[in-house]
Amino acid sequence: MSYKQYYQGFFQRHPDSLHCAPHSHHYWPDVTRAAQLQYWDDTAQGVDHKWNQIFGERVPAVQTLLAELLQHPHPEQFVFASNTHELLYRVMSCFDLSQPVSILTTDSEFHSFSRQLRRLQERSNLTVTVVATEPFASFPQRWLEAVSADAYTLIFTSQVFYNSGVVGPDLNDWVPQADPESTIVVDGYHGCGAIPTNLSTVADRIFYLAGAYKYLQAGEGCCFMAVPKGCQLRPEYTGWFADFANLAKPQQGEVQYADDGLRFAGSTMDFSALYRLESVLQWWQQEQLSVDHMHGYVQQLQQGFLAVLDEVGHPLVNRQRLLVNSLAQHGHFFTFRLDNPDQVQQLAEKLAKAGIETDYRGNRLRFGFALYHDVADYQRLKKALSSH
Known part of the structure; x- marks a missing residue:
């Protein structure tokens, strides 16, 4: 066909x-063209009140579609941003950078992460362990050994490596071996919508990053992150979306966060890409x-x-x-x-x-x-x- x-x-x-x-x-x-126009029409209709429709209808709908796509048990744990780097740095801002920070990663991560890492390495208290992906045949074992060797602050790797197209080790093979205190972030950009993915067994353990620009076919501007259920991290890099439900209440005292994925949300963004993503995921379901x-x-x-x-x-x-x-x-x-x-x-x-x-x-x-x-x-x- x-x-x-x-x-x-x-x-x-x-x-x-x-x-x-x-x-x-x-x-x-x-199908994305009609979705783009629908965003315009909804904005014209709702004006200031469009946020109620976006957060009350559109966001939950796409959260559900993504959870079904990735076999993730908690749709409410998906949070959206214009790019994955914004979400990644929001996770990293949870760490106390005045204290020692240790990071485990590979030599094959996308530029935005590797560039950010090089910049952070200018701090004297940050140590980085890098595992080479080549030779690919031995990488799963070498990665597992590295994961098991220490209690890292952050473990960051890809589901599929951007510079080779090679699929990384099965998450179920190494995530359970990581120290319980380690924060794990998986870059799923080249996996989501391309490689059959089942996050059900690791959903409460990893942050999963991806976006619509590539295999989800909806263009730039709609990236997302699945946040572990019950996560209590408090990102320093935060915005008004992160406690949207309580926006009308007095904003005093300790900064509060949503109890779901929205705790890692930022601020105002163009949600037309979310509309486009919804149209693609609905089309996939309709056409099986x-x-x-x-x-x-x-x-x-x-x-x-x-x-x-x-x-x-x-x-x-x-x-x-x-x-x-x-x-x-x-x-x-x-x-x-x-x-x-x-x-x-x-x-x-x-x-x-x-x-x-x-x-x-x-x-x-x-x-x-x-x-x-x-x-x-x-x-x-x-x-x-x-x-x-």
Whole structure:
């Protein structure tokens, strides 16, 4: 079955493109346009009172949809923000940075976290333990050993690593081994909506970060975090949403927080992206597009993509250049390691001239897969890669 008919708004504007970068900037399905306009209409109707509708109807609806998607038992523990970094730093602001802080992470985390970490390392009381993700075969064991070795203030890692597409260790294999006092944050951006995810057994233990920009297909501006049930942390970086229910009461004495995920909320944001996300998740339910189904479809695309590469026999873009060969270890994009960054840039530019959009990081060339692809689309690679 083809799903291209659901993305006509984007295809009409890019009729000659094969967009192999959905892991970076995913096409939006057509249902999101009506959702965007609905936000405008609701704002015009409600004006100052639109917040009552947003927090009374829209937020609970999307919380429920996300909880169902991720098999999370507590919908009220989902909190929204414009980006994941805002939510992450809100968690980090709970720590007493005048005291020793220890962090365990990997060498493959997204720029916003790694940049923030480098800045925090300018503090003399902060220590960081970094586990290399490569070699990937031994990473699960090395990560488990590191998790078990100390009582860290913060453990931060990814469900799927952004710079490789490689799936991280199963949460159930290592989260129970962490010290009970350690705060655990999992970056699920490249997993949510792509990899079948069941948070039921770890929901009360981890903060799970993700957003709508990639596989949830609703664009920028709507990120979220699942907060452990009963969490009593008090973020120093806080805003008026964090105690929305008591806004009309006197704001005196100790700062109070909501008893659910909203304790990690911030301040005024554009909720049009929440509307778009709701429209996508509702569309998935209506069309019975489960994450399992979509993941299976993408894996079929990946097999077809590799079969075309086998026919082409390109010296740089081939199975041997993949960081990991097993489809079971991949999210929804492939990463090929070339010899140097210049080589990657030149090849990406050549593909772009042929209408094939990719993206790259350093010496790594990435190809992503989406519902709006068909296996037949990859025949275009033969011509684009034919002249070595």
